[in-house]
Amino acid sequence: MTTPDPLGALAFELLGPEHATVLFPVLGDARVWEHIQGSDGATEEQMRAAYARRAAGPSRSGERWINHAVRLVEGPYLGRVEATVYPGGWAEIAYVFGQEHRGHGYAGAAVGWLLEHVGVDEVWATTTPANVRSCRLLAALGFREAPRSRPLASWEPGDLTYRWDRQG
């Protein structure tokens, strides 16, 4: 059941190591990573280190990282969204949300918000075919399956690749 105004219910915070305290209980659940290689860390300490690396930003010049924790306004933390913006004027995104508040449209709204903040017109995402929620989320936002014509860091053999082009 999608919430009437899911975006209005959300708050975005620049992701930092301090978010491990609030996100480990949400994203430390192995079920969250069912369709994804790796995780944000098996312990809160590992997650803190992973978020510190994200907050430090890329070492490759010209690349830009966007990382935000997503929560309900004055409510629980739901997950996080990320984008890597490459010098050629395109970006790759990913998103991870906890089990508890799925199916309300929050993740879709958060990824839509991210698309408004990447600052480029061509955005890519990868997902496994079995990740039905992710495929539906991308399709609902206007992503289309497309042949992989960019060097996508998140791509694994067998993954579907989706491309979004800003309209107008």
Ligand SMILES: CC(C)(COP(=O)(O)OP(=O)(O)OC[C@H]1O[C@@H](n2cnc3c(N)ncnc32)[C@H](O)[C@@H]1OP(=O)(O)O)[C@@H](O)C(=O)NCCC(=O)NCCS
């Ligand atoms: C992918 C993910 C973010 C989707 O979260 P969510 O809370 O279901 O997202 P939303 O509520 O915004 O819904 C997104 C779409 O999935 C649909 N959906 C919701 N529940 C569903 C279910 N049980 N089965 C299939 N689709 C479902 C929604 O209806 C919506 O599609 P629609 O707009 O066509 O109706 C979440 O499952 C997740 O974090 N998974 C783990 C991380 C991951 O796999 N990330 C993707 C790779 S980067």
